[in-house]
Amino acid sequence: MIEGPRKDELVEAAIAWLEDASAPVEGFHRKVAANALGIVRRELMQWPAAEAAAVARMSAILGREGDYATLNVALAEALRQGAVSAEDPAVFDHLRRTALDTLAIDQPRYRHELSLEAEA
Secondary structure, eight states, rough: OOOOSSSHHHHHHHHHHHHOOOOOOHHHHHHHHHHHHHHHHHHHHHHHHHHHHHHHHHHHHSOOOHHHHHHHEEEHHHHHTTTSEEEEEHHHHHHHHHHHHHHHOTTOOOOOTTGGGOOO
């Protein structure tokens, strides 16, 4: 999974731009800074629950406990080695939900055919 930029990097970039007296004061630049800070806010608010749910799903798939990063690597290795089937509905569900949770943080207005609302 692609990760980054990190929260601290987004905040630092926005602060640096806002503090730069020579930076042009244009709507576009303000929107970029606001978008960066919005991503950080959404990540702080939404990611803890999404991460806990992902850990629970990966633990069930792999039959072991661990933190998000460890289980994510273990799931990728299990898929590569064939110990876990990519065709397992639980794996697909986990990958879909994790992708949608990530999109909800990074691009909240993005709608995809895999969205959970599409099933309703």
